[in-house]
Amino acid sequence: MATTSNPVNGEAGSTGNALGRLFRMRETGLILIIAVLFIVMSFASPYFLTWDNMRAMAMAFAVEGIVVVGMTILLISGGIDLSVGSVTALAMVIAGWLFLNGLDPWTASLVAILACTAIGAIMGFFVTRVGLHHFIVSLAVMVIARGLCLLGTGGRPLGLYTLPPEFKFIGQGSIGPIPVVIVIFVLFVAVFDFMLRRTTIFRKVFYTGSNEKAAAYSGIRTSKVIFLTTTLCAALSGVAGIIYMARFGSAQPTFGVGMELNVIAAAVIGGASLKGGSGTILGAILGTILLSVVSSSLALLDVSIYWQDIIRGSILLTAVTIDHYLNKRRG
C-alpha cells in the first residue's frame, strides 16, 4: 500500500509514520510469531529445519492456501462458505470420473472447475436473489456436494493410475528445487493480492463488506459483488481440488472434511473479519502458514493428534480475542 504522509491541512499530528504503521499491521505480528516458532522449533527438534520438513509443510498449506484466497475475498465481501471442503472433493471426483470415462485429464479438469463455478453461482443466486444467508446456503451445499461425491464413487477413492505424467507434474513435479504446487500457489496469492489491493472491482468488494447499505448508496450493485465473490470462492475450491487430484493420483470422495474450519480460521487469524470489510490475502496466507507450522511442530514433538485440535482451536480463539480488543480500542 502506498502510504504517503501528507496531512490535509498541513497540520501537525500526522499518523503516517511508516515504521509505526508497519508495527501496527497484522502481517508484521504474524511474521514475528512464525519466526519465533521457527527458532524455538529448530532447537526443539533436529528434523524441523530440514529441507524435507520445510517442503512437506509448504506442500501442506499451498493447495489449501488457494482456497484460503477465495475464502478471504468472500469474507471481505461479508459472506462465508462452509462448502469449500466438499466442493474441493467434488472437483476431484468429477474430473476423476470423466477421466476414467475416457476424457483427457485437462478437459476433465476444466469441466470440473466449471462445475464448481456453477455451484458457486447457484449459491450466489440463493444469497442475492432469494435472500438467504450465506451460512445456511453453503451448509446445505456442503452436504449436497459431499453426497454427490459419494454417489459418484460409491464411497471409494477413484484410483487414477493412468494419469499422464505431464498432468501429475502439476501436483508432484518440481521446477528446480521448488515444487510446482508452491509455484502455482505463489502465483495465485500474488495475482489476487495485487487485484484486491489495486483493482476497482475488488475495491467494491471492500465497500460492500464494510457497509452494504453505504455501498448501495454509493451506486455499487452490491448483489453483483456478492454473487461474484461467492462464485469465485467455489471456483478456487475447484482449482484446489484439481491440484490435489494431480498430487494424489486419485480422487477421494471424503477428502476435505473439516477443511472449511481450517480455511476460515486461517483467514480470520490473518485479519479477515466475519463482519466483512477487512482482510488481506497476505495476512490470510500468513494465518495458513502459522496453523501449518503449528501442526507440523506438534507432530514433530509427538503431541497426540487430539491435543493438536485443541491447540489449534485455542490459537484461533486467542487470535480473535486479541483482534476484538484491538478493534475496540481503535473504534
Place this chain on the structure above:
Amino acid sequence: MDHPVILKISNLSKSFGPVRALQGVDLELRRGEIHAIAGENGAGKSTLMKVIDGILRPDSGDIVIDGKPVAIASPTEAQKLGIGFVHQEIALCPDVSVAENIFMGVTNTSKALLMNYADLRKRASAILRQLGDIDASALVRTLSISQQQLVEIAKALTLDCRILIFDEPTAALTEREAKILFEIIHRLASQGIAIIYISHRMAEIFDNCDRVTVLRDGRYITTRDIKDTTPEQVVAAMVGRVIDKLYPEKQRADERSEEIILDVSNLSGTTRFRDVSFQLRKGEILGLGGLIGAGRSEIVKGICRLEAEVTGTIAVHGKPLSLTHYGDSIDAGMVYLSEDRKGDGLFLDMSIASNISALAVERVASRAGLINTSRETRQAQELGRRLALKCGHVNDAVSTLSGGNQQKVAIAKMLSVAPKVIFLDEPTRGVDVGAKAEIHRIVRDLARSGVGVVIISSELPELIGVCDRVLVVREGRITGEVAGDDMTEENIMYLASIADERPRAA
C-alpha cells in the same frame, strides 16, 4: 372542574455535557386529562418523558406524584409509581404471542419457575377486550402496525398505570386507525388515567386534548387550555425564536437565474409519495420542509432511484433521464447525501481517501481498472482542503474523525464526481455548531458555482437560514411553497401540519 393534580414537575433541568436539554421545565398533570406536549424536534419533549419514565435522571428539579416528592430511578420504579410509556417505536417481540408480549414485564419480575400460559392468555384477553379485537394467542408479527400499537398500550395497562405517556403514537397509523386510538385514549382518560400526549400535529392536539404545554429549546414556554387558544398561537409559541446570523448570505437578486437545472414532474412512488412536481433553478438552494416521516427523503431517493419503482419524469439541464439504478443517477450527475451518516453514508472502518472515492472509484483508476493510490490520495487531499477537513492523514479510518468532519468526508464523496445536482438529507444532523456553519457555507458556495442544491432538514431555522425557497411536504405531497419574506417558521409549520384546516382555523 377541579381535578386533583397527579403529577407536578417543577424547575426540572437536565444537561448532556455542554448541551442543556432541559432548563427549568414545569409540568402539571391532572387526573383524567389529556395533556399535549408540543415542541419542535429537539425542544426537549423526549428528554422530559425519559426523565418521567426513569430512563434519565434529572440534574435538578422536583417531581411530585400525588403530593409526595419522588425520585424515579429506573423504568421499573416508574412502573411501580403507575407510569406507563407507549413508545414511538414499537418494541415487541415479533415471534412471540400477544399475551406473552403484554406480560413481558410481569414475567421478567416473576419468581415462578414455570409459565402459566392459560392464565396469561386469560388475563391478556381481559385487557385486550377494552382495546379492540385482538387475539391474545396470535403472534405479534401477524398484527398490523396499529394493532401492535394497541398491544403496546395493553402492555402499559397491565401495570395498573395512572399516568400513560404516548410518544407520537399516530406517526405510523392511518387516519382511521388514529381515530380508533383516540377513542381508546378518551376512554382511558374517562377512567381517571392522566394522559400525556406528545405530538406536533396541531389537528390531533386540538381535536383530542384538554391542555397543551409548549417547550422550546429545552425551556418551558406556556401551558394553555385548548379551548382558550388557537393552533396559530401554539405554533408561534413552539417556534418563536429570533433567527441568528449564523447563516451565509443568500442568493442575491443579480444572481437569480431562470435556467432550470432539475425538472421533476408527476413523480410518484408506490406508497410514500405521489404526484410530486418541482423545478430547481441555477444558483438557488431549494429546501424540502415537513415533519419527520412526511416523505421528503423518499421523494429525493425516488428521484435518484435509491427507492425502487417510481413513475414520472426527471430532466437535468433539459435532458430527460431514464434511470433504473442509483449508479445511473450518479452518472447523470445527481447524488444523494444520506441522512444516516453512520448507517448508510460512510464506510467507518475504511480510510478517508477510499470513502471519498467510493462513488466512482473509476475516476481514480486507470482504464484497465487499476486504482492509482496516489491519485486517490490526492483527490482526498484536494477535496479535504476545499472543505477544510480536519484530519491526521487521509489514510486514517473515518471512524477517527468527529461528527462534523465525518460529514465533510461524506460531502467530499459527493463532490468527487463533480455533480450537477446534489441532494442533502439532514446535512447537519449531529454536528456541532461550528461545523454546521461551515457546511452551510460549503453548500452556498456549491450553489454559487452552479450546482443545483436541494436540502432536506427538520430544523426550521436551518431551512429558513440556508434556503432561497422551501417546498413543504406533508403526507407525501407538496402542500405549498414559501420564499422570501413568506419563509417563516409559522408558515412552514402551518403547511407541514395543519394545511387542511386553514379555513376553519382562520
